[in-house]
Amino acid sequence: MQACLFYLFAALTLLCGVLVIANPFTRNPVTSAMFLVLTIVSLAGLFVLLHAFFLAAVQILVYAGAVMVLFLFVIMLLDLKEEERRKIKAGAGVLGLAAAGGIALLMIAVIRQSNAGVGLKPASAEGSTLDLGKRLFTDYALPFELISLVLLVAMIGTVLLSKKDLK
């Protein structure tokens, strides 16, 4: 049962991921964004299979919810017609495919040659909120607090770069 679900979600993640960037039927960015939502949801399914329930919930709430809504707003504010008319250059496409294919082959070869997952200690924490909270406020307290500064800088920057009057 678990294996079945794993293959289902993994296949969905990959398929939808491809459809985000290379949809043969339409080049509408909104469709791409919707497929990105599906990718994120099936990824959340994989997290559930790994017992990372909190991560799965956050993945759907934050990425599929908040971030995607933001994406859609931005897409709709842009001029979509121009994007649909734009032709992809053949040379760039071939080069891009070759680069991506090369990296994929390299990754596959590396994973086959290394005994992935052998000799690992069992995880020291399950994916529950209790464990996560403990970790965040003990071992990872310093990076966690630093992230708040990164957010502050990002906030100042957003206000500055989007404020209307130049005074």
Add this chain to the structure above:
Amino acid sequence: MNPAMLSLELAVIGLALAVLLIDLWTLHEFKHRLGYLAAAGLLVILVASLCCASTGEPPATGFSGMFVQDGLALFFKRIFLAAGVLVVLMGVEFRDRIPMGLGEFFTIILMELAGMMFAASANDFVMVYVAMEMMSVSFYILISFQRSRSYSLEAGVKYLILSALSAGLLVFGIALIFGTSGRTNFAVVAAEGTRLAQNKLFCLGALLVLLGLAFKISAVPMQMWAPDVYQGAPTPVTAFLAIGSKAAGFVLVLRVLFVAAPALALHWGKLFTWAAALTILYGNLCAIPQRSLKRLLGYSSIANAGYILLGVAALNPPGSVAVLYYLAGYAFTLAVIFIVLCLVARDSDDIAVLAGLNRRSPLLALALTLGMISLAGIPPLAGFFGKLLLFKAVLEQAAVHRSYLWLALVAIAGVVISYYYYFGVIRAVYWSEEGPEMTPIAVSAPLKVSMGVCIAAMFYLGLCPDAVLSAAAKAVQALRF
């Protein structure tokens, strides 16, 4: 957990928040005084780090091994603080070209500085990522700060996209390292180093992490962004990119290689010789036809990343000492050049704006000339001695591996090529036809003092390098070879 370890960083962050708040009650015409406040504060912190703060002996770790305060971290933090003072003073000079938010400009520079200081002390891959993000997010904003100039916006967008890509590589690498070792702490990963070095997936992870860091130091193959971004960014920000961001990238490279994965570093000599050779050639060859001064410095910064990589590629203690020494000299050299550019290249940064500079302001002409001479690596300035140390470290290795010999030859060829464009700048200052603009340039007192300090530092580092060299030698004791 010992919060006193963070005193330098907390002081910088406190200063940033203070500037942000005081900005609220400051009238528009007095806002540049916030810059003087920030510079004075940083100067106090720098002095405190030189005399009061712990010497980093013995090295102290804290926050569950996330943060380490040792000689290496302190050496780089002092470079960052000195660079921060100079960049903030440049920012004050640059105020008429910043349309709004001068207070926030200084705040974000200070936050950026805090990010670099955390990077110098990172002892865990999670901290590496968070510190890198702190630097990147600040730079996204700083680079596009002149938002009415399309150049600045274009540079900001380019930096955003490429930096996000490199951050993606970095995180992927960290995920692979975590997946194979089960830990992210440098010391724990290093303890299992020999076993992990056999694991191909771990090697790939380390390689991706190094690629992510190569973006920060603008080394081949992640060098593409440097000229465009250097040209488009406001000049003080370009200076900070060239000095601070590069030094932060190098301290992380040293830590990842020689603290987290010393067993792996031994096998990667060839990788680094190739990276260094290609970076030197790319930077120097592409710099030849440049007419824009900031683009020229962008390519020169790529070439210098290549020279500094020589010290990393040597994989021995003298190499790392040379890296530290070179970065210290490089910081002061570039600071002088960018101060001159702030004052001279107001509307355009074409090399023609330098015409007749020796009559408009002999001080600036002299400062720029000395900076270029130091970059070119001519005695007795800091750049010469730094290059000498780097070459010496590489030649020491050449006795063991023959391949280092041709690396040294490539580097020497690069230096010879670089004479052409560095002296092209000097020629433009002294021997070009008079430009349309011949009014004398007024230099404010703080900038005069900072140029004097930088020039004095260049001579001091070049003539009596012993003090800095012994400090650098102490600092690299944190690394294992």
